[in-house]
Amino acid sequence: MNKLQEFQEIIGYHFRQEGLLRQALTHSSYANERHMKKLYNNERLEFLGDAVLEIVTSEHLYQLHPEWAEGELTRVRASIVCEQTLAFCTRALHLGDYVLLSKGEEHTGGREKIGSLGCVRGGDGCDLSGWRICTRKGIYSSFCVA
Amino acid sequence: MNKLQEFQEIIGYHFRQEGLLRQALTHSSYANERHMKKLYNNERLEFLGDAVLEIVTSEHLYQLHPEWAEGELTRVRASIVCEQTLAFCTRALHLGDYVLLSKGEEHTGGREKIGSLGCVRGGDGCDLSGWRICTRKGIYSSFCVA
Numbered sequence: 001m002n003k004l005q006e007f008q009e010i011i012g013y014h015f016r017q018e019g020l021l022r023q024a025l026t027h028s029s030y031a032n033e034r035h036m037k038k039l040y041n042n043e044r045l046e047f048l049g050d051a052v053l054e055i056v057t058s059e060h061l062y063q064l065h066p067e068w069a070e071g072e073l074t075r076v077r078a079s080i081v082c083e084q085t086l087a088f089c090t091r092a093l094h095l096g097d098y099v100l101l102s103k104g105e106e107h108t109g110g111r112e113k114i115g116s117l118g119c120v121r122g123g124d125g126c127d128l129s130g131w132r133i134c135t136r137k138g139i140y141s142s143f144c145v146a
Numbered sequence: 147m148n149k150l151q152e153f154q155e156i157i158g159y160h161f162r163q164e165g166l167l168r169q170a171l172t173h174s175s176y177a178n179e180r181h182m183k184k185l186y187n188n189e190r191l192e193f194l195g196d197a198v199l200e201i202v203t204s205e206h207l208y209q210l211h212p213e214w215a216e217g218e219l220t221r222v223r224a225s226i227v228c229e230q231t232l233a234f235c236t237r238a239l240h241l242g243d244y245v246l247l248s249k250g251e252e253h254t255g256g257r258e259k260i261g262s263l264g265c266v267r268g269g270d271g272c273d274l275s276g277w278r279i280c281t282r283k284g285i286y287s288s289f290c291v292a
Contacts, residue, residue: 043216044208047223051197051204058197059271062190070189077193125205 007098011120015127020045024123029102029110042119049122053081056121086117095120153244157266161273166191170269175248175256188265195268199227202267232263241266 001009004021008014015021028041057080061073068076079085090096096114105111147155150167154160161167174187203226207219214222225231236242242260251257 039213039215044214044219047216047219048204048208051201055197055201058194062194067185068190069185070193073190073193 003098007093007095010093013124015124017127020123020126021120024049024119025099027099027101027105027110029105030100033102033104042122045119045122045126047122048125049118049120052121052125053086053118057081090114090117093117149244153239153241156239159270161270163273166269166272167266170195170265171245173245173247173251173256175251176246179248179250188268191265191268191272193268194271195264195266198267198271199232199264203227236260236263239263 004018004025007025008021023040024042024045026036026041028043031037031041054077057077058073061068061076065073095117096111099111099114101110150164150171153171154167169186170188170191172182172187174189177183177187200223203223204219207214207222211219241263242257245257245260247256
């Protein structure tokens with residue numbers, strides 16, 4: 001089993017377009033080192049992934065707690081979609097082991113600073129036919145602690 | 147044609163669940179004045195709508211500009227999903243004319259301060275079977291100027 005397959009086993013979701021997962025796991029330092037195409041790294045997917053995390057979390061809370069007012073929903077969303085929670089989930093999914101880093105980054109402890117969950121969510125957002133499907137997939141439950 | 151139908155003509159989208167649009171247009175002051183159920187106003191939909199605006203805009207820019215790096219995408223998204231643009235669209239859609247306000251709010255110029263586009267987007271997010279559909283609907287083009 002290769003690394004990409006291994007990671008998909010961990011997150012419980014198999015990409016229809018595995019190339020998107022590969023891109024989501026490609027740090028810009030690695031792409032630069034290998035002289036890959038300028039935008040072939042995980043940064044654009046991170047942009048998208050931030051919004052996917054936001055909508056998936058929002059919808060989940062909205063549906064799960066019809067008795068909560070806006071303030072409560074906003075407060076809990078902020079506590080879920082935050083650096084601390086993402087770092088926790090990144091560790092829980094062993095995501096750091098699967099990100100492609102340059103040798104330089106590797107030597108300066110870059111793997112400890114990985115926060116690529118957003119990129120992966122960007123990838124699976126692209127991969128699926130609707131954002132809502134993400135909610136129903138196990139990958140979501142891996143980071144939602146509310 | 148009643149007011150709800152009129153507004154749906156303006157935005158070019160007809161809600162399958164018209165009750166969601168009614169809720170999206172119900173200001174908390176109106177709901178309080180009429181002793182409606184505690185959470186029957188547009189605030190929860192506004193919470194959801196913020197995230198809908200974010201994902202719809204993000205996906206649109208991501209797909210439309212494959213040549214843009216993350217920084218450019220983020221900059222343009224911030225210029226679209228901001229108070230100024232939403233206020234512009236609110237005026238363009240004459241949304242202020244359709245929001246239900248209390249008499250008190252009405253008398254103190256509340257109608258001039260309406261910024262309910264997010265609530266409407268929350269409503270249509272609930273109404274549709276996937277967020278992506280929003281992108282394809284005319285309602286989106288009414289606020290996206292990028």
